[in-house]
Amino acid sequence: MNTTLNFSKKVQAILSLVIFIGMGLLSLKAQTYTNGNKDLENAAVRAAFQNTKKIRAGLLDVGYAEVGPENGKPVILLHGWPYDIHSFEQSSVILAEKGYRVLVPYLRGYGTTTFVSPDIKRNGQQSAVALDIIAFMDALKIDKAIIGGFDWGARTADIMAALWPERCSGLVAVSGYLIGSPKANEKPLPPNAELLWWYQYYFSTERGYKGYKANTTAFNKLIWKTASPKWTFDDTTYERSAQAFNNPDHVDIVIHNYRWRLGLAKGEKQYDALEARLAKSPSITVPTVTLEGDANGAAFPAPExxxxxxxxxxxxxxxxxxxxxxxxxxxxxxxxxxxxxxxSMSSSQ
Incomplete structure (x- = not known):
């Protein structure tokens, strides 16, 4: 009897210790973004980017990373081509520590984002991509957010700020104003500028489509090197992002995007009214910060x-x-x- 009683007490003591440790870990997790514990913070962000969430939003099931407190001010960060959500991993650590709720979705054709139906056109035109993010906000019941991005993501953020300013409390756009139109793109550029767009013309050919499909990973690594000639990224960094290009719709979305820009592929009628507005180069009224790097190897407009x-x-x-x-x-x-x-700009208005 005494042996049984002592064993029972030992079990209870062990269980109490396990519960105590578990509660302590939960408490630490809850304090991750408020107490500035960098180790926990980094681990939480890495886990969020490796194990993305998913939500039905319009035409897509959107895969996305979310970090920071749920009641924080929403910040939506948008990647470009040929990149993915990991472009924002370290920025997200900083923003989460400051109390922001950071959401980083994969664009259509990337990562864990998929179309809800095989019958939906794999359309890469600019207004369709922007509407994806509006639908993403609606699905998460986010009325207004700071929108930031680069490359395709900056263009998408620009469009959202121009057409739906009530949904954008602020804008951060790398390379500034990137809204365009097939009509505007009919105008030839100087030879040096045209050279930077070599892949756009390659994608306009059937050879380019087949070449990109057969060599997606190698092709995009070349773009990384030429677009950021002084960035010494390692293979692990690239391969982590390259997984996003395995999306079954990636090649079709990329090819359509660049062909549509040159007027070589049709868009869809439901976006015609939006594209007509964008073709007029609408002003952006929301508070904005634009950024540029001093060694940008891709084509970009002069800030002035x-x-x-x-x-x-x-x-x-x-x-x-x-x-x-x-x-x-x-x-x-x-x-x-x-x-x-x-x-801070939007808060002071």
Whole structure:
């Protein structure tokens, strides 16, 4: 009897210790974003980016990473081609620590984002991508957010701020104003500028379609190198992002996007009215910070050429030190600071 009683007490003591430790871990997790515990914070963000959530939003089941407190001010960060959500991983650590709720969705054709039906056209035109993010906000019941991005993501953020300013409390756009149209793209550029768009013309051919499909990973790694010539990323960093290109719709979305820009592929009629508005290069009235790197190897407009498009509170920063096209990943602290800066602009209105 005494032996049984002692054994029972030992079991109870062990269970109490396990519960105590478990409650302590839960408490630490809850304090991750409020007490500035960097180890826990980094681990939480890594886990969020490796194990994305998913939500039905319009035409898509959107895969996305979410970090930071649920009651924090929403920040939506949008990647470009050929990149993925990991461009924002380190910026998200900084923003989460500051109390922001950071959401980083895969665009259509990337990562864990998939179409809800095989019958939906694999359309890469700019207004369709922007509507995806509006639907994403609706699905999460987010009325308004700070929107930030680069490359395709900056264009998408620009469009959202131009067409739906009531949904954007602030904008951070790398390379500034990127809204365009097939009509505007009919105008030839100087030879040096055309050279930077070599892949756009390659994608216009059937050879380019087949070549990109057969060599997606190698092709995109070349773009990383040429667009950010001074960024010494390692193979692990690239391969982590390259997994996003295994999406079954990736090649079709990319090819359609670039062909549509040159007027070589049709869009869809339901987007015609939006594209007509965008073709007029609408002004952006929401508070905005634009960024550029001093070693951007991709084509980009000069900051002075687009400053007048931003008619609200506005600031521009050109980052030095060899920062290339993938600015959020190459300079995560500066990108996070731009988000915080634009937030202060909107708060002071």
């Amino acid at each position: 050429s687009y400053a007048s498009r931003f008619t609200g509170k506005y600031a521009h920063h050109t980052l030095t030190g060899g920062i290339g096209h993938n600015l959020p990943q190459e300079a995560p602290k500066a990108f996070a600071e731009a988000i915080i800066e634009v937030d």
